[in-house]
Amino acid sequence: xxxxxxxxxxxxxxxxxxGRRSAQGYPINKMCMSFNHDENRQxxxxxxxxxxxxxxxxxxxxxxxxxxxxxxxxxxxxxVYYLAKLGIAGGGGTVQSMGAQMTGMTVDEFKAKLLAYxxx
Amino acid sequence: MAQIVGGITTxxxxxxxxxxxxxxxxxxxxxxxxxxxxxxxxxxxxxxxxIVVVVYNDHxxxxxxxKMPTFAIGAAPKxxxxxEGWGLATLHSFDGDVEFSWHLIEQMIPAGxxxxxxxxxxxxxxxxxPMSAIWSHLPEWPVKAVPFAVNTVxxxxxxxQRCFDVGKExxxxxxxYPEDKKVVIFGTGGMSHQLSGERAGFIxxxxxxxxxxxxxxxxxxxxxxxxxxxxxLAGAEGxxxxxxxxxxxxxxxxxxxVHQNYELPxxxxxxGIMVLEPA
Numbered sequence: 001x002x003x004x005x006x007x008x009x010x011x012x013x014x015x016x017x018x019g020r021r022s023a024q025g026y027p028i029n030k031m032c033m034s035f036n037h038d039e040n041r042q043x044x045x046x047x048x049x050x051x052x053x054x055x056x057x058x059x060x061x062x063x064x065x066x067x068x069x070x071x072x073x074x075x076x077x078x079x080v081y082y083l084a085k086l087g088i089a090g091g092g093g094t095v096q097s098m099g100a101q102m103t104g105m106t107v108d109e110f111k112a113k114l115l116a117y118x119x120x
Numbered sequence: 121m122a123q124i125v126g127g128i129t130t131x132x133x134x135x136x137x138x139x140x141x142x143x144x145x146x147x148x149x150x151x152x153x154x155x156x157x158x159x160x161x162x163x164x165x166x167x168x169x170x171i172v173v174v175v176y177n178d179h180x181x182x183x184x185x186x187k188m189p190t191f192a193i194g195a196a197p198k199x200x201x202x203x204e205g206w207g208l209a210t211l212h213s214f215d216g217d218v219e220f221s222w223h224l225i226e227q228m229i230p231a232g233x234x235x236x237x238x239x240x241x242x243x244x245x246x247x248x249x250p251m252s253a254i255w256s257h258l259p260e261w262p263v264k265a266v267p268f269a270v271n272t273v274x275x276x277x278x279x280x281q282r283c284f285d286v287g288k289e290x291x292x293x294x295x296x297y298p299e300d301k302k303v304v305i306f307g308t309g310g311m312s313h314q315l316s317g318e319r320a321g322f323i324x325x326x327x328x329x330x331x332x333x334x335x336x337x338x339x340x341x342x343x344x345x346x347x348x349x350x351x352x353l354a355g356a357e358g359x360x361x362x363x364x365x366x367x368x369x370x371x372x373x374x375x376x377x378v379h380q381n382y383e384l385p386x387x388x389x390x391x392g393i394m395v396l397e398p399a
């Protein structure tokens with residue numbers, strides 16, 4: 001059994017979401033989908049570890065979720081569209097603050113980087 | 121007979137929806153973007169469409185990774201919004217045109233476009249933000265809607281060429297509908313942006329401007345872009361731009377650009393609003 005390589009696998013700093021990541025990350029992303037219901041967001045907040053276990057996340061995935069280590073979550077198969085739901089369920093992570101963390105910047109630095117493209 | 125009177129391109133970023141909800145259109149940050157929507161609205165009030173086909177991708181409201189159709193079309197009398205996990209107020213529902221939707225389905229599938237047919241379909245911000253940007257000032261949506269969802273989330277997503285070809289069949293199907301209806305097509309998503317990885321926050325202004333020029337005058341050249349080229353040039357989520365090609369394919373051989381603007385950054389994204397009319 002082997003995952004066939006794609007030429008988009010080698011784009012620096014980019015984790016293209018295909019079969020390999022979707023298979024690995026399925027429990028994370030399925031948990032994120034459950035956050036479309038507020039009662040599930042509350043259950044997650046009360047006991048994140050138990051909630052992750054319900055969806056069968058691996059220990060590594062669970063720890064990354066609890067640590068809100070967004071880059072690690074993406075590397076373990078999380079898809080950013082679904083992670084946006086996790087950011088809010090966990091209390092205040094936005095797609096922009098996730099992006100800042102993944103690039104090692106503060107949110108203000110990240111916003112400044114985006115603004116700088118106006119000069120291109 | 122039904123007639124395509126034009127197409128609109130627009131991003132569908134959630135923060136635009138939030139700006140509308142919070143009435144921030146006149147804030148210095150938002151004004152240039154909403155100037156673009158004001159021009160699009162002036163045009164749309166002139167052409168008075170009956171039906172809007174919205175080409176968009178779902179971000180985890182109606183579809184999930186358990187079942188991911190490449191192309192899906194709504195055939196419902198009503199399309200409802202729901203909580204996408206953000207706890208925001210849901211917007212009022214859109215009316216569908218069941219007979220019109222089924223006509224598109226019955227034309228396109230025999231023509232080789234294997235659509236997934238949806239008689240119930242929740243619509244998320246990818247569909248709603250563009251509609252709100254044009255019509256949030258009205259108490260009711262003044263058009264009927266057809267959601268046309270494209271998988272841009274899970275690779276392999278359809279090729280740029282395939283999206284353009286699907287658009288051509290969509291155009292033919294609309295033009296063969298026997299009732300006199302004016303139809304506008306929204307091509308949503310993009311432009312360049314990348315939301316995750318160490319390359320998050322990537323925008324490519326030069327590519328976006330070129331894409332705008334070519335979507336009007338040389339869409340065939342955009343059809344040659346591979347997924348890898350698109351992701352390199354437009355960022356991982358910039359691949360949503362393939363949906364503009366569905367709209368463009370439907371508009372026919374040549375178009376007139378009625379309006380065009382470009383603003384960045386809107387949230388993490390380069391935002392291009394265009395109004396195109398079949399020439």
